[in-house]
Amino acid sequence: MSARTASILPVGGLVAVGAALACLLAPAPARADTDNFELNGKIYTKYLYKNDDSAGCLSLSNPFWPDNIGGNNGACTEFELTILGRASKYVTTGVRLKSRFGALWQGWWENGDVRWDYPNDTLFVENTSGESLGMNHAQYVKLRGAFIRVAPPIPTVRWVHIGASDLGMFNEWTVGKVRYIDRDNANGVFVEGDFADRTVQYHAAAIATPKLFIGPRWTSGLSNADPRADYWASDWTYALKLDYRPSSALALRLIGSYVHDWEADDNDPDATGPSDVERGTNRAIEREIRYQGANATLDARLSPESMDWLNLTGLVAYSYNLVNTDYAANSVRDDQGFSPLLYLVDGEGEPEAAQGFAGKVRVEMYDPFEAGVSLKLEYFNIGSEFNAIFGARREGDVLLTDGIIGSGFIKGGQLPTLNLANEFIDFDEAWYETIIGWHGATALLELQRGLLAASLEGTFVTYNTNQQGRDTDNQYPDFLYTDGFTDPQAFTADQDYGNIYDRGSDPRSVYKEFQDRQTLIAVLNAESAIPGAEDLKFAVKGKWVHDTDSRKADNAEDDYVGDLFLGYGMLKWQATNEFATGLGYEWQRWDEERRSGSQEQGFYDYATTKHTGRLVASYTFGGLTFNYLLEYFHKDQERDRPGSPDQQWRVWRAKASVETGW
Amino acid sequence: MQCTPTSALIRGLGAATVALGLAACGGSQVNPDTPGAVSLTDPSGDDNGPGDYIYPTDQVYKPGSFDLRSFEVIPKGDTVEFRVGVGSRIEDPWGSKDWGGNGFSLQMAFIHIDTDGVAGSGVTAALPGVNVRFAEAQAWDKVVIISPQGPTRVNSEVETKAADVKDRVVVPKVTRASGRTLIAVVDVADLGGAPQPGWGYQVLMQSNEGFPAKTDLLTRKVNEFEGQHRFGGGTDYDNDPHVIDMLAGRAAGGDDEKAAQHAALSKYTRDANEPTPADLAEVPMIYPGK
Numbered sequence: 041m042s043a044r045t046a047s048i049l050p051v052g053g054l055v056a057v058g059a060a061l062a063c064l065l066a067p068a069p070a071r072a073d074t075d076n077f078e079l080n081g082k083i084y085t086k087y088l089y090k091n092d093d094s095a096g097c098l099s100l101s102n103p104f105w106p107d108n109i110g111g112n113n114g115a116c117t118e119f120e121l122t123i124l125g126r127a128s129k130y131v132t133t134g135v136r137l138k139s140r141f142g143a144l145w146q147g148w149w150e151n152g153d154v155r156w157d158y159p160n161d162t163l164f165v166e167n168t169s170g171e172s173l174g175m176n177h178a179q180y181v182k183l184r185g186a187f188i189r190v191a192p193p194i195p196t197v198r199w200v201h202i203g204a205s206d207l208g209m210f211n212e213w214t215v216g217k218v219r220y221i222d223r224d225n226a227n228g229v230f231v232e233g234d235f236a237d238r239t240v241q242y243h244a245a246a247i248a249t250p251k252l253f254i255g256p257r258w259t260s261g262l263s264n265a266d267p268r269a270d271y272w273a274s275d276w277t278y279a280l281k282l283d284y285r286p287s288s289a290l291a292l293r294l295i296g297s298y299v300h301d302w303e304a305d306d307n308d309p310d311a312t313g314p315s316d317v318e319r320g321t322n323r324a325i326e327r328e329i330r331y332q333g334a335n336a337t338l339d340a341r342l343s344p345e346s347m348d349w350l351n352l353t354g355l356v357a358y359s360y361n362l363v364n365t366d367y368a369a370n371s372v373r374d375d376q377g378f379s380p381l382l383y384l385v386d387g388e389g390e391p392e393a394a395q396g397f398a399g400k401v402r403v404e405m406y407d408p409f410e411a412g413v414s415l416k417l418e419y420f421n422i423g424s425e426f427n428a429i430f431g432a433r434r435e436g437d438v439l440l441t442d443g444i445i446g447s448g449f450i451k452g453g454q455l456p457t458l459n460l461a462n463e464f465i466d467f468d469e470a471w472y473e474t475i476i477g478w479h480g481a482t483a484l485l486e487l488q489r490g491l492l493a494a495s496l497e498g499t500f501v502t503y504n505t506n507q508q509g510r511d512t513d514n515q516y517p518d519f520l521y522t523d524g525f526t527d528p529q530a531f532t533a534d535q536d537y538g539n540i541y542d543r544g545s546d547p548r549s550v551y552k553e554f555q556d557r558q559t560l561i562a563v564l565n566a567e568s569a570i571p572g573a574e575d576l577k578f579a580v581k582g583k584w585v586h587d588t589d590s591r592k593a594d595n596a597e598d599d600y601v602g603d604l605f606l607g608y609g610m611l612k613w614q615a616t617n618e619f620a621t622g623l624g625y626e627w628q629r630w631d632e633e634r635r636s637g638s639q640e641q642g643f644y645d646y647a648t649t650k651h652t653g654r655l656v657a658s659y660t661f662g663g664l665t666f667n668y669l670l671e672y673f674h675k676d677q678e679r680d681r682p683g684s685p686d687q688q689w690r691v692w693r694a695k696a697s698v699e700t701g702w
Numbered sequence: 703m704q705c706t707p708t709s710a711l712i713r714g715l716g717a718a719t720v721a722l723g724l725a726a727c728g729g730s731q732v733n734p735d736t737p738g739a740v741s742l743t744d745p746s747g748d749d750n751g752p753g754d755y756i757y758p759t760d761q762v763y764k765p766g767s768f769d770l771r772s773f774e775v776i777p778k779g780d781t782v783e784f785r786v787g788v789g790s791r792i793e794d795p796w797g798s799k800d801w802g803g804n805g806f807s808l809q810m811a812f813i814h815i816d817t818d819g820v821a822g823s824g825v826t827a828a829l830p831g832v833n834v835r836f837a838e839a840q841a842w843d844k845v846v847i848i849s850p851q852g853p854t855r856v857n858s859e860v861e862t863k864a865a866d867v868k869d870r871v872v873v874p875k876v877t878r879a880s881g882r883t884l885i886a887v888v889d890v891a892d893l894g895g896a897p898q899p900g901w902g903y904q905v906l907m908q909s910n911e912g913f914p915a916k917t918d919l920l921t922r923k924v925n926e927f928e929g930q931h932r933f934g935g936g937t938d939y940d941n942d943p944h945v946i947d948m949l950a951g952r953a954a955g956g957d958d959e960k961a962a963q964h965a966a967l968s969k970y971t972r973d974a975n976e977p978t979p980a981d982l983a984e985v986p987m988i989y990p991g992k
Contacts, residue, residue: 080913126938129926191927199759208930209761232759285765288746288789343791345746348771348882351791404791406881414880435797451800470800488880490778491887574875574889617857617873620802658802660858701913 078124082701085117088466090533090693095144099467099532099693109142110535112693116144119181130192136185136204136224143179185224196242201230209243213357213398213456214297214335215279216432221464226250228277241283249275249299253459254430255331256368256381260301266369269330271304277430291341299430301331303367330367331381333429334360351404357456359426362393372517379517380429380459396426396476398456402440412489416440418482422456422475424504433461434472441482441499442563445473445547448581448608448626449652449671450528454478458517458548467532467693468669473547477505480559491574494566501559505550508593512553519546524635524646525587525604529673533691541687542636542677554598554639557589575615581608591639598643602632610654621657626650636681644681650674668696732774738782738897740775740990743955746789749907749947752967752983755935756928758909766790767808768907770947771882775897777890782897784846784874784886786811786905792879794850801912802852806879810849810910810920813886814842816902816987817894825870827979830863831918832906834943834967835979840902840987844893846872848886849920850910856920863919899991906985907947909933918944941977943967945985953988962986 088097089112096111120138127133185204192200204224208217209232218226228247234240249260251272259265261272279297286292304311305326309319339355361381371379382394400420407414418440437453446452451470460472480501487494512518521539530536530543567579583606591598610624630648637643651674659666675689732741749769750756757763766789774785788809796807812829814836824841828834836842845867849856853873860871872893874886890896909922911931917940924944928934936942945967951959971981 132927132929189929209759211761288766291765341791343766343882348787351881404881406883451797470797486880488878488885490781490783491876493878569875614853617861618854620852620854658854660854662858662862665855665858702916 076126080122080124080701082120082122082699083117084119084697084699085115087115087696088694089113091691094535095146097142097144098464100463100465100535102463112535114144114146116141117179120184121181130190132189134185134187134189134204135183137181138184139179139181143177147177196235197231197233199230199232201232203227205230205247207245207247209245210279210281210295210297211293211337211339212432212436212438213337213355213428214295215245215247215277215430216428216436216455216457219432219434219461239285243279243281245277245279247277247279249277249301251275253380253433253461254299254333255301256363256379257371257375258380258459261303261330268367268369269303271302274327275299275301289342289344293339294337296336297334297430299331299333301329302327303330304328306367328364328367330364332360332362334358335428335431349406349408351406352402353404354401355399357398357426357428358396359398359423359428360393360395361427361429363391365391370514372512373514376520377512377518378520380457381427382425382517383515384425385515394425394427396423398422398426400439407488412487414486414488416482416484416486418484420475420481421479422477422504424477424507426456426476427459428455428457429459431455431457431459433457433459434470436472439475439478439482440484440497441561442497442583443473444559444561444585444587444604445471445526445528447528447583447606447628448610449624449654458550460548462528462531462547465532466695467529467671468695471526471528471531471547473526474550476550477503479504491571492566492568495564497561497563497565499559499561501561503550503555503557505552506555506557508554508556510551510553510555512551516551517548518551518553519549521546522549522552523600523637524632525585525602525630525648527648527650527675529650529652530675530689533673533689533693542679542684552589552591554592554595555589556591556593557587557600559588560584560586575613577612577614579608579610579612582606583608591643595639598634598637598639600632600634600643602630602635605629612656618661619657619659622655624654624656626652626654628652636679636684644679644684646680647678649676663702664698664700666696666698668694670694732776736777738775738777738899738901740773740897740901740903742773742903742949742953742988742990744770744772744947744949744953745955745957745960746771748960748963749789750964751924751933751935751943751946753964755924755933755946758922758928758931758933760930762793762795762808763909764790764793767792768909768946770811770905770907770949773813773903773905773949773953775903777897780890782888782890782893784813784848784888786813786848786884786886786907788882788884788907791882792884794879796912798850802854803850804852804877804879806850806884808850808909809879809884810847810908811884812906812908813846813848814904814906814987815844815846815893816840816989817843817898819900819902819989825867828906828985829867829871829919829921831914831921831923832908832944833940833970833977833982834906834945834985835982836904836987837984842870842904842987844870844872846874846886846888846893848874848877848884850877851912851920859914859919863917900989901991902987902989903949904985904987905949906945908944909946937972939975939977941970941972941974941981943970943983943985945983948985949988950986953990 094111097114097116098110101110118139118141123135125133187203190200206218206223230245232243257266260275261269263270277299282294284292305328308325309321315321337357342352370383384392386392402418404416439454443452443454453472454475482499485496524544526544534541562584564582570576585604587602589600606628608626612622614620628650632646634643635646653672655670657668673691677687732739769789772787776783792806794807821839824843826836826841874888876887911922924933924936950963967983970983974981
């Protein structure tokens with residue numbers, strides 16, 4: 041029923057009902073007119089197994105509050121239906137319906153009944169968080185995204201998009217593309233168009249700020265997360281992108297974004313007492329700003345027509361973040377240093393904005409000598425207080441370097457935010473590290489000749505975050521775990537939020553009380569088909585990371601020296617057109633002098649050896665895709681620290697998926 | 703590739719000597735003396751199909767991404783290297799390595815080859831989803847698919863959607879991208895022999911669609927209006943050519959080739975909601991050796 045029909049029902053309801061009945065009784069057309077409809081369906085089933093006793097279909101779920109979809113053993117199915125429609129040639133629509141993930145096949149008939157909690161101070165209480173009404177295990181179909189797209193007859197405007205979006209129109213430094221699992225969760229109003237004969241294109245947006253991860257304590261006002269805040273429904277983020285192409289060789293892009301987090305004024309008379317005009321109540325509550333964030337980038341791409349082998353890109357970025365601690369708890373102080381934002385104060389102790397600049401320049405020369413050899417050079421300088429709070433949280437990579445966190449089996453990426461999202465992932469997925477404070481350069485030499493593709497990288501990084509006596513108790517978040525190489529494989533093997541298993545530094549940890557750090561990275565990659573047996577391909581990788589941190593300047597006994605050595609090889613066989621398989625092995629050795637400890641108790645050495653083997657297989661036929669991965673993860677960690685015994689991991693785990701779309 | 707003093711200087715700087723840079727200015731990798739070697743050029747700015755196609759609106763579709771600029775055939779013993787140049791640096795915004803791909807995400811090129819030049823021999827219909835046809839006298843015998851998808855996925859799609867011509871489809875044993883160039887290495891045997899001077903070629907530029915319609919071979923649709931991941935400027939039916947750029951005329955890069963492309967791709971029946979082959983645009987085969 042249309043809105044117009046609904047509006048006349050009180051007066052002409054009988055007429056409307058009669059008309060509807062007439063429509064139902066009218067002869068059906070000879071065939072359905074599907075020109076305005078497009079339906080796409082998909083069924084995805086995952087099998088996840090590990091030699092432990094946990095139940096669930098996700099290696100690493102939400103690490104903070106208990107979320108019972110996480111676990112290492114189970115078979116789970118999800119279904120999604122995407123509907124695209126066309127109301128007219130000027131109006132298109134789209135909807136994605138998707139079943140809730142997390143129900144195991146063994147669950148049989150879990151129905152999403154009410155969940156009760158049993159706290160200590162009372163008999164029981166209904167859990168009303170909305171996250172846990174038992175529905176985690178019900179396979180209800182949920183509206184995951186709906187949009188309307190209009191081409192209105194307004195000068196310069198090409199499209200107005202209303203509703204769900206993946207926010208892919210901006211960039212990692214401002215408003216980042218939403219990670220894949222959340223791809224339709226963002227909503228807003230987006231206007232895109234052009235002028236000056238299409239040499240200038242614009243994209244403006246008002247985006248509903250997500251209440252669950254933007255702002256102090258990862259919220260824009262959810263009281264469960266921050267008792268000082270309780271108002272999130274009017275929080276918006278605004279963004280504007282301008283693209284200008286003065287010539288076919290040069291492209292310029294300017295992007296700005298602004299996040300504004302409102303709270304209700306705690307001191308408003310309407311909030312502090314009874315209705316009384318003498319007190320100034322008026323049924324309207326004033327608002328106060330809880331948080332403001334602004335980001336901007338200007339980037340340029342130069343691709344000379346006469347030198348099609350040359351590509352130059354540059355980007356400068358700025359960020360501004362200000363927290364009003366009257367309405368936001370200090371999570372650096374209260375949450376053991378876990379915070380996506382800084383809580384800076386001036387000399388008077390008043391909140392002060394964290395501001396930072398960042399920039400990078402990249403030169404790419406693709407095969408300039410026609411010999412299959414390419415060279416890429418990049419300089420990067422990320423300010424110590426730069427932070428893209430609404431930037432890309434994962435599934436992006438803004439630097440040329442392989443970085444520190446990436447290995448052979450586990451890919452890595454570098455992003456300029458403290459708001460990384462290395463959760464809701466399986467053990468085979470990529471990990472991301474923050475590059476706030478990174479200052480250095482990368483040279484990458486590539487060779488592509490015949491069947492062979494190889495690359496050699498050298499990167500040097502020093503850190504703008506190097507400082508003595510930094511206040512990590514109240515102002516700068518250190519994410520508690522500041523020392524040692526990060527082990528993504530152990531993260532997903534342990535499901536260990538408390539880090540009791542000592543898996544290394546948090547990928548977001550860039551601030552330390554005492555730091556004087558620099559890093560060298562060298563990476564060699566090669567892959568090729570084997571001559572004479574082209575169905576066989578191999579890939580190898582070697583990596584060395586030399587990481588040093590002198591920590592406290594006047595303490596010669598706390599200097600960290602870490603060396604990471606990595607060797608990786610994978611042999612893949614395309615057995616038939618439909619079936620491919622592969623076998624791989626990765627070795628890592630970490631020698632870390634004075635990795636963990638404290639200034640008071642001293643620092644102690646660690647030695648880590650890791651062996652990982654993998655078998656992979658894929659089969660694709662007739663629209664069905666099957667993937668299988670079997671991994672053995674073998675890790676030994678020797679710890680000299682008193683009270684910290686050596687540890688070992690002997691983990692078998694497997695993941696399979698069957699997927700078909702139609 | 704042009705060689706100017708400036709480009710020579712910059713090349714030389716890349717290797718620390720201008721002399722090396724000058725020495726390196728040899729043009730394309732194609733040795734014209736090699737039998738069967740081909741080097742063709744397509745004008746810039748004609749990545750608009752019949753003349754009014756518009757890129758999808760998502761930011762990953764950068765200007766020039768589907769602008770065919772050059773096409774080279776480089777025989778190398780038992781293998782042949784095909785190189786397709788476009789107008790923008792080829793990127794991998796969707797992380798193709800994570801789905802078994804080849805290091806790029808967006809572009810896809812169908813290289814149709816007429817190896818015998820015999821009228822009535824070969825296939826006149828292009829692969830599913832492209833919505834064009836070839837003339838009877840220029841029917842293709844082999845088609846090389848340069849796709850970011852891995853061979854398992856491409857082969858599966860061919861088996862499902864183009865089974866009648868699967869023996870003519872060549873999935874390269876190596877597919878990769880470098881700078882603005884797509885590179886495919888193919889066995890001579892898969893082409894039925896080494897490239898010959900009389901062979902004809904047509905390169906149809908498309909975009910890789912990981913979730914294609916059930917009748918489309920990994921191709922991205924062209925609709926009346928562009929969408930986030932749909933080209934615009936065509937129709938909402940499968941009568942319009944889903945070709946963003948192609949070779950035309952003498953394939954020497956002249957502006958007249960833009961007009962030739964636009965003219966060829968415009969000749970389809972716009973009101974044919976259920977088109978027959980005759981309703982589709984006819985694209986030419988280019989015979990560089992003739």
